[in-house]
Amino acid sequence: MNIVMTIAGSDSSGGAGIQADLKTFQELGVYGTSAITALTAQNTLGVSDILAASPEFTVAQIQAVFEDLQVTAVKTGMLFSAEIIEAVTEELQKHSVQLVVDPVMIAKGGASLLQQEAIHALKTKLLPIATVLTPNIPEAEEITGIQIETVQDIETAAKKILALGVQCVVMKGGHLEGEEAVDMVYFADGAFFAMSSERINTKHTHGTGCTFSAALTAFLGKGYALRDAIIEAKHFIQAAISHPLNIGNGHGPTNHFAYRKAQVKGQVKLH
Numbered sequence: 198m199n200i201v202m203t204i205a206g207s208d209s210s211g212g213a214g215i216q217a218d219l220k221t222f223q224e225l226g227v228y229g230t231s232a233i234t235a236l237t238a239q240n241t242l243g244v245s246d247i248l249a250a251s252p253e254f255t256v257a258q259i260q261a262v263f264e265d266l267q268v269t270a271v272k273t274g275m276l277f278s279a280e281i282i283e284a285v286t287e288e289l290q291k292h293s294v295q296l297v298v299d300p301v302m303i304a305k306g307g308a309s310l311l312q313q314e315a316i317h318a319l320k321t322k323l324l325p326i327a328t329v330l331t332p333n334i335p336e337a338e339e340i341t342g343i344q345i346e347t348v349q350d351i352e353t354a355a356k357k358i359l360a361l362g363v364q365c366v367v368m369k370g371g372h373l374e375g376e377e378a379v380d381m382v383y384f385a386d387g388a389f390f391a392m393s394s395e396r397i398n399t400k401h402t403h404g405t406g407c408t409f410s411a412a413l414t415a416f417l418g419k420g421y422a423l424r425d426a427i428i429e430a431k432h433f434i435q436a437a438i439s440h441p442l443n444i445g446n447g448h449g450p451t452n453h454f455a456y457r458k459a460q461v462k463g464q465v466k467l468h
């Protein structure tokens with residue numbers, strides 16, 4: 198059995214965070230484990246409260262799992278504070294795992310899921326040990342200090358992120374305009390490709406980033422090569438966004454069930 202882990206915050210409404218990750222793992226046939234960094238009281242309209250775990254308790258969860266189970270791939274989502282980032286990094290350094298870092302910063306409703314002073318720890322501690330970073334455009338801007346408006350800006354920012362020590366960066370284009378949702382993928386060895394899919398006109402995009410990075414982690418856990426895992430994760434999120442569940446009064450969740458039933462072949466074009 199392939200065992201993977203998510204280190205992230207809980208979303209009480211089930212569309213993002215730990216819940217989205219575990220649903221995605223289940224759908225992709227890997228065994229999901231978790232370390233919860235924070236509880237959020239949240240629904241499709243926004244976040245109303247946050248209760249963070251201590252760094253020590255976050256690490257205790259990771260240790261309990263690793264002592265007993267052979268985890269091969271890990272993702273991080275909401276990490277909330279510099280102290281949690283530092284503790285998680287120190288613990289993960291002890292293990293040989295593929296690490297997907299989704300640098301979650303702000304929820305769709307505007308709530309801050311990462312304290313401003315934690316960005317430095319993210320850049321200097323966690324990124325150097327990451328296999329792949331999956332920022333959206335505002336997150337890439339925050340990490341690099343570059344205002345991203347053009348494709349050239351995306352490339353400049355990606356190179357700046359690779360210089361921090363991460364092996365690969367997926368610059369997610371969900372926040373850009375255009376008929377296609379384009380993600381650009383840069384590797385430390387200079388390799389590059391872009392993936393595009395039809396942009397779905399929907400407000401139900403709660404947890405898209407969590408779901409994409411969880412799918413990527415699941416495929417890595419199943420032994421896919423990094424490039425193939427990224428492409429298949431894009432198929433997973435495209436299916437999940439294309440078949441909305443239409444629940445909630447705000448930004449509803451994506452549909453984690455869709456991938457196994459949907460015709461995903463040909464939905465993602467490579468450039």
Ligand SMILES: Nc1ncnc2c1ncn2[C@@H]1O[C@H](COP(=O)(O)OP(=O)(O)OP(=O)(O)O)[C@@H](O)[C@H]1O
Nearest residue numbers: 333369370371372378396397404405406407409434
């Ligand atoms: N409307 C859409 N149609 C098709 N694909 C989309 C759409 N919105 C986002 N995506 C895709 O979903 C994935 C996640 O991208 P996005 O930029 O939305 O992440 P995010 O902002 O981190 O999400 P989150 O809201 O969870 O923080 C990317 O592969 C992106 O291209």
Ligand SMILES: Cc1ncc(CO)c(N)n1
Nearest residue numbers: 206207208213214275304
């Ligand atoms: C717990 C949590 N993690 C991540 C996100 C980002 O989508 C969210 N809204 N909530």
